[in-house]
Amino acid sequence: MLNVMSGSPRVRAKCLALWATTFAIFIVDTLTELDIAVAVLYVLVIMMAMGTCSIRGLRRVALICALLTAAAFFFSHLDHPFSAALARCVVSLTAIGIATWLALKNRRTRDELQEQFSLLAHTHDVEARLHRAQIELAHICRITTMGELSASIAHEVNQPLAAIASSAEAAQRWLDRPSPDLKEAGAAIARAASNARRAAEVIKRIRDLTRKSDSLYEELDLQSVVTDSLALLDREIQSHKVRVACSFASPSLWVSGDRIQLQQVVINLIMNSLQAMNGHKSSPRELHVRTYRQESHAVVEVQDNGPGIDQHHLALLFDAFFTTKENGMGIGLSICRSIIExxxxxxxxxxxxxxxxxxxxxxxxxxANGQPSN
Ligand SMILES: Nc1ncnc2c1ncn2[C@@H]1O[C@H](COP(=O)(O)OP(=O)(O)OP(=O)(O)O)[C@@H](O)[C@H]1O
Ligand SMILES: [Mg+2]
Structure with missing residues (x-):
């Protein structure tokens, strides 16, 4: 209940005030001859207890107030109990009863609200953790995809490096001539420099894809997201003997998003298409990648001419761990869905x-994309 010796100084001060008020009301009610229901003032005590006590404590305070009201009546009016004083005592007890009922109701509502609030805070915490887990999982999958693409990536980096070496050799030859051809040597050095930039770009794309960081939202040209993804998969597409046809919306479509995450979606979809066409005897193998506008939305579409999807599987594709592949994890599309959502x-x-x-x-x-086009 209300212990004056326990709690914070503020709570202790409140308890002290509560018991002092109770005592003062009792003294006035018992010792003075006023023809008014002084005990009604115990309602004040109950209001004070409402802010400080538990439900049990509140009930006890109310009981003490009722007992003190009755005690004061018996001390002061024992000689003539059936008088106006009895009516005042009944009025006071009724007031105490009603005040207690209201205070208890108020207290319960407050407790319920507090409970709901802490539940909400907990849910928010769970959501935040889920969000982190999704980002972690997406990162792990990107690393796995990079692993699958390692041969292609090595080739992607090797190509410009080989070009740099041959351009440098050519420049050397032009310079070693009895009459050095500075123009040709300069052109060979420019080719080497441009290939060095290309190699640096490939490495940057790979590094970006494997970086682990929080979402970084920015204004993105959707076409560049698609072309960057295609560039990373270039070798893979060639080795699967797939012909790619692209058509991009004009003017460009801009969206707000995380470049790496959206690239991951496009890469996952294209990888799935390549894998699907691999086991299928469609010839020639064709992949269509489009971007277009549909009302207020920008759409990216990846279409293949592989075996297609069993109608019974359509509803399950985006569920985690659904796979029809021997070595599949069944996680690619579920990550795509969570990123897009x-x-x-x-x-x-x-x-x-x-x-x-x-x-x-x-x-x-x-x-930032401007007004909808007509
Ligand atoms: N282009 C497609 N053509 C036919 N089936 C597809 C295609 N894309 C996805 N699927 C089906 O959807 C399933 C789930 O794809 P998802 O990318 O989620 O997992 P996965 O490719 O099996 O494994 P991983 O997690 O390694 O990507 C695939 O197993 C396949 O059956
Ligand atoms: Mg997949």
Missing amino acids: LHGGCIRADSQPNLGATFSFSLPVSP
């Missing part, structure tokens, strides 16, 4: 058996 968009799959599969995701067009 975090960006406020949606992703879908369509397929006609033996005619291939089409995956598309849409994202809100950024306001």
Whole structure:
């Protein structure tokens, strides 16, 4: 209940005030001859207890107030109990009863609200942890994809390096001539420099994709997200003997998003298409990548002419761990979905058996993109 010796100084001061008020009301009620229901003032005590006591404590304070009211009546009016004083005592007890009922109701509502608030805070905490876990998982998957693409990546880096070496040798030869050709040597050095930039770009793209960081939202030209992804997969596409046809919206579509995460989605979709066409005898193998505008959304579509998707599987594709591949984890599409949903968009799959599969995701067009085109 209310212990004056325990709690913080503020609580202790409140307890002291509460018991002092109770005592003062009792003295006035017992010792003075006033023809008013002094004990009604115990309502004050109950209001004070409401802010400080537990529900149990509140009940006890109310009981003490009621007992003190009755005690004061018996001390002062024992000689003629059936008088106006009895009516005043009943009024006071009723007031104490009503005040207690209201205070208890108020206290319960407050406790419930507090409970809901802490539940909400807990839910928020769980959501934040889930969000972190999703980012971690997406990062792990990017590293796995990079592992799968290691041969292609090595080739991507090797190509410009080989070009740099041959340009440098050519420049050397032009300079070693009896009459050095400075113009040709200069052109060879410029080719070497441009290939060095290309190699640096490839390495930057790979480094960006493997970096682990929080989401970094910026205004993105969707076309550059797609072309950067295609550039990383270039060798993979060639080795799968797939012909790629691209068509991009004009003017460019701008969205607000994390470049690396959106690139991950495009890479996942294209990798799935390459894998699907690999086990299928469609010839020639074709991949269509499009971006277009649909009302206030920018859409990226990846369409292949692989085996397509079993109608019964369509509803399961985006579930974690759904896979039809021997070595698949079944996590790629579920990550794509969570990334797209975090960006406020949606992703879908369509397929006609033996005619291939089409995956598309849409994202809100950024306001920076200007007015909707007619
Ligand atoms: N383009 C496609 N054509 C046909 N089936 C597809 C295509 N893309 C996805 N699927 C089906 O969806 C399933 C789930 O794809 P998801 O990318 O989530 O996992 P996965 O590719 O099996 O494994 P991983 O986690 O390694 O990517 C695939 O196993 C496959 O059956
Ligand atoms: Mg996959």
